[in-house]
Amino acid sequence: MTRRSAINSPPQEGRRRRRQAEESRAIILQAARELFASEGYEGVSMRKVAERAGCAPATIYSFFPGKRQLLHQIWEEVLQELMDELKYSYAKDADLEKLCLTYLEFWLNRPDDYRAIFLTQDRPPADNDDAGYFVDNSDALPDLDIFCVALSEAQDRGEIQPGDPVEMRSILFCAMHGVALGLVTIPEYGWGDPTHLKVNTIRTLVRGMRRTD
Known part of the structure; x- marks a missing residue:
């Protein structure tokens, strides 16, 4: 690794992680929108949202405390x-x-x-x-x-x-x-x-x- 790439890696990695977090959050919100629309508030659980979003429930809780x-x-x-x-x-x-x-x-x-x-x-x-x-x-x-x-x-x-x-x-x-x-x-x-x-x-x-x- 060159000195230039070593210096640039941390900011690039930080941007990549923020972008991934934003994408994950958007996918979760879209999944929740679809479920709230089709099943109503009482019919939705964080586990159902996780299944629709294709992620673990823990990922959702890292963004939102509850439904x-x-x-x-x-x-x-x-x-x-x-x-x-x-x-x-x-x-x-x-x-x-x-x-x-x-x-x-x-x-x-x-x-x-x-x-x-x-x-x-x-x-x-x-x-x-x-x-x-x-x-x-x-x-x-x-x-x-x-x-x-x-x-x-x-x-x-x-x-x-x-x-x-x-x-x-x-x-x-x-x-x-x-x-x-x-x-x-x-x-x-x-x-x-x-x-x-x-x-x-x-x-x-x-x-x-x-x-x-």
């Missing part, structure tokens, strides 16, 4: 991807209807993530008072305020009626999740054209918020 932490990490990563799309959409075209469509289409394009996140009830451990709910400890969730910003700016432009933006955002979310829940979990029902359903639902909602004077 709730696994789900929380999935929750955060998916929500961050959602927030990135919402911010891009609103920066490109500050339009409330388009922002809502971006939100709804995100979940309709990712039905497994929708099932894993929204069909799994978050249950903090009874023996840990500091654990809290995911919604109380999320880094990404506060960015949903972009809807309040969009509503407030539409009010300032006189496009929609006055009102509490937080309450109006909740109305939008309830309707959008109603569409997503139906199309994702009961696709066999005769909903009609999914594109017309999502567009017309959002259009009806937003138009219902418009000023009438």
Whole structure:
């Protein structure tokens, strides 16, 4: 071994190990996402995740203390991807209807993530008072305020009626999740054209918020 290669080996080895760790973590998270979506939270165990990921359970525990932490990490990563799309959409075209469509289409394009996140009830451990709910400890969730910003700016432009933006955002979310829940979990029902359903639902909602004077 030359002096140059001897000097360069430790940093290269460290980078290789970090890359391998990142790849292993990504494989574990993907396996967990698939299992949470198909079997629900109660049906998933760390051993099942390990089998799906093709690794030993000890490998998973080196990254995550338990399956709730696994789900929380999935929750955060998916929500961050959602927030990135919402911010891009609103920066490109500050339009409330388009922002809502971006939100709804995100979940309709990712039905497994929708099932894993929204069909799994978050249950903090009874023996840990500091654990809290995911919604109380999320880094990404506060960015949903972009809807309040969009509503407030539409009010300032006189496009929609006055009102509490937080309450109006909740109305939008309830309707959008109603569409997503139906199309994702009961696709066999005769909903009609999914594109017309999502567009017309959002259009009806937003138009219902418009000023009438």
